[in-house]
Amino acid sequence: xxxxxxxxxxxxxxxxxxxxxxxxxxxxxxxxxxxxxxxxxxxxxxxxxxxxxxxxxxxxxxxxxxxxxxxxxxxxxxxxxxxxxxxxxxxxxxxxxxxxxxxxxxxxxxxxxxxxxxxxxxxxxxxxxxxxxxxxxxxxxxxxxxxxxxxxxxxxxxxxxxxxxxxxxxxxxxxxxxxxxxxxxxxxxxxxxxxxxxxxxxxxxxxxxxxxxxx
Numbered sequence: 609x610x611x612x613x614x615x616x617x618x619x620x621x622x623x624x625x626x627x628x629x630x631x632x633x634x635x636x637x638x639x640x641x642x643x644x645x646x647x648x649x650x651x652x653x654x655x656x657x658x659x660x661x662x663x664x665x666x667x668x669x670x671x672x673x674x675x676x677x678x679x680x681x682x683x684x685x686x687x688x689x690x691x692x693x694x695x696x697x698x699x700x701x702x703x704x705x706x707x708x709x710x711x712x713x714x715x716x717x718x719x720x721x722x723x724x725x726x727x728x729x730x731x732x733x734x735x736x737x738x739x740x741x742x743x744x745x746x747x748x749x750x751x752x753x754x755x756x757x758x759x760x761x762x763x764x765x766x767x768x769x770x771x772x773x774x775x776x777x778x779x780x781x782x783x784x785x786x787x788x789x790x791x792x793x794x795x796x797x798x799x800x801x802x803x804x805x806x807x808x809x810x811x812x813x814x815x816x817x818x819x820x821x822x823x
Contacts, residue, residue: 653680656798659821663792663800666820669813674792674801682798683791684777688742688769691753696767698797701738705822706793707809709741710775713755715787717806722756726763727810728818737822739764739809744772744787792821 657680667674686698686708698708709725711718722741729739741764743752749770756766769775778784783791783802790803800821808814 650680650682650798652796653682653794653798656680656794656796656800659794660800663817663820666813666817667801670808670811671803671814671817673805673807674803674817676801677799680798681781682796683783683793684781686774686777688767688774691766691768698793701740701793701795702797703795704735705737705795705818706791707737707739707818708791708793709739710744710778710784710787710789711741712743712745712787713752714745718788719755719759721788721806721809722759722761722764724807724809724811724814726761728814730763731810731815732818732822733763737818740767742774743768744770744775746770746772792818794821 657677660677664676667676683698688696690696698706707725707728711722713719725739725741733739743766745752745768749768752768753766756762756764775784775787775789778789778791783789783799785804788803788806790807790809792800792802794800
């Protein structure tokens with residue numbers, strides 16, 4: 609029996625499939641998306657990934673909703689202003705652990721958790737840690753500070769972004785879905801965890817979590 613000639617169509621189809629397989633394999637090598645691994649992220653954030661894994665057992669009780677970071681990723685350059693109108697960015701806190709909170713006076717859960725954020729700052733704030741609460745009200749820019757005074761929330765440095773761009777920048781990378789949004793950030797600017805919604809940040813559970821993040 610003689611061999612049958614190959615069908616040109618079948619040969620081209622097999623060649624195309626082979627090229628696709630090779631391309632996918634190359635992508636797996638380049639991006640680390642093989643069946644047993646995925647992109648490791650920013651190399652500078654590898655210590656943050658290890659820290660986040662250690663924090664996972666502490667995300668319980670009053671802070672059980674914290675989504676501990678599974679990948680090592682550096683946060684974008686988030687910019688806002690301080691009470692004097694001086695431009696600030698997350699990079700200004702390099703070397704310190706930060707609890708970055710986005711809030712607004714029109715957000716009822718935000719208003720409810722502000723005393724707890726101030727309480728956490730009073731307990732742990734210092735050279736190694738700060739609660740950075742950024743107001744994103746876009747109207748009546750005097751209202752947020754007036755409201756804080758009226759309800760007696762003190763001890764927090766005031767930061768604001770009337771353009772709300774800081775929220776949009778986090779939304780683009782899937783870190784801000786609503787208000788309030790809170791991120792625990794390591795001294796290199798890498799995400800340790802994200803909280804969607806309010807929490808009792810001055811509770812025993814929260815203090816243990818943040819203390820472990822700082823240490």
